Amino acid sequence: EAQVTQNPRYLITVTGKKLTVTCSQNMNHEYMSWYRQDPGLGLRQIYYSMNVEVTDKGDVPEGYKVSRKEKRNFPLILESPSPNQTSLYFCASRARYGNMETQYFGPGTRLLVL
Amino acid sequence: SQQGEEDPQALSIQEGENATMNCSYKTSINNLQWYRQNSGRGLVHLILIRSNEREKHSGRLRVTLDTSKKSSSLLITASRAADTASYFCATDAGSGYSTLTFGKGTMLLVSP
Numbered sequence: 001e002a003q004v005t006q007n008p009r010y011l012i013t014v015t016g017k018k019l020t021v022t023c024s025q026n027m028n029h030e031y032m033s034w035y036r037q038d039p040g041l042g043l044r045q046i047y048y049s050m051n052v053e054v055t056d057k058g059d060v061p062e063g064y065k066v067s068r069k070e071k072r073n074f075p076l077i078l079e080s081p082s083p084n085q086t087s088l089y090f091c092a093s094r095a096r097y098g099n100m101e102t103q104y105f106g107p108g109t110r111l112l113v114l
Numbered sequence: 115s116q117q118g119e120e121d122p123q124a125l126s127i128q129e130g131e132n133a134t135m136n137c138s139y140k141t142s143i144n145n146l147q148w149y150r151q152n153s154g155r156g157l158v159h160l161i162l163i164r165s166n167e168r169e170k171h172s173g174r175l176r177v178t179l180d181t182s183k184k185s186s187s188l189l190i191t192a193s194r195a196a197d198t199a200s201y202f203c204a205t206d207a208g209s210g211y212s213t214l215t216f217g218k219g220t221m222l223l224v225s226p
Contacts, residue, residue, distance in 0.1 A: 004156075035216075042202065042218035043157075058213065090156055094214075103147070103204075103214055105156035 002027045006091050006106035013081055014114050021076045021109050023091030029104075031094045032074040033058065034066065036087040037108075043090070049074055081113045118146075118203040118217030126223045133190040135220040137203030138183075144206045146179055147214070148188050151200045160188075160201075193224045 004025045013019055025032065033048035035058075045058030049068040063085055065077040074093075078085060091106040121136045137146070145164045149157040163170045163179045163186065170177045176189040190197055200219040207215065 033213075040218065043216040045213060045215075048213060088154065092157075102159045102162065103149075103157075105149075105158070107156045108154065110154070 002104065004091055004093055004104050004106035006089075006109050008109060009107060010110050012112045012114065015082055016080045019078050019081060019111075021078075021089060021091075021111070023074045023076065023106060024072050025074075025091075025093040025104070026072065027093060027095065027104065028071065029093035029095045030071070032068070033092050034064070034074070034076045035090045035092065036060065036085075037090060038087050046076070046089075081111075083113045085111065086113045087111060118205050118215060120201070120203055120217045120220040122220060123218070124221045124223070126225065127193055129193060129195055129224055129226050131193055131224075133193050133197070133222055133224070135188045135201050135222070137186045137188070137217055139186075139203075139205045140184065141205075141207055142181070146177075146186050147204045147206070148175075148177060148186075149202045149204060149216075151202065151219070153199075157202065190222075193222075195224050195226050198222060198224045 007022045030051045034046040035043040037043050044060045046064050047066040049055045055066050089109045092103045094103040118137045118139045147162045148160045150160050151157045161172045161177050163177050174191045179186045200221045202216050202219045204214045204216045
């Protein structure tokens, strides 16, 4: 089954304690991205990756890092989380078939930073 | 930066009625996509319309695109309680692996 998986699904942590949210897709997609979703703000892109070892900042990259060492994985790293990073996070991947693009989303990771 | 803006922010209707949501955007696009999100869950792709298309259908969904007005609409006909969700439009502004930019969404409530 084609899917994007994220772990953990729920996480409560404290300010300053480094954490990593993993993302994996099994569709051999080249493009992957991370979004955060906050009430009243919709989805905002944090980082994206066009291929292995190629990453770039989205709209709200501050306080986040990513890596793309393998095609299937795109972890999101919070080196020193702060309360304003409390949010719902989504990983997504997509393929490109001519002019048709469909983005597949993971189930989300709900993060609370105390 | 937010490209698509949905209208209305929230919509409440009765089962069997039609629901129409609108999306406006600012720059030229390659395609526009609509997604659905059930509470707290991941987004699910519904339909994609290319910039050279004006209308597209998928089951009870009808999407229109007016590039001159930079706007799109999503019509759900004969709505059901199970259609209750948030709906987002997303614009793809370029060629290659460009960024999809999402609006803030319309929350649809369909009452039995």
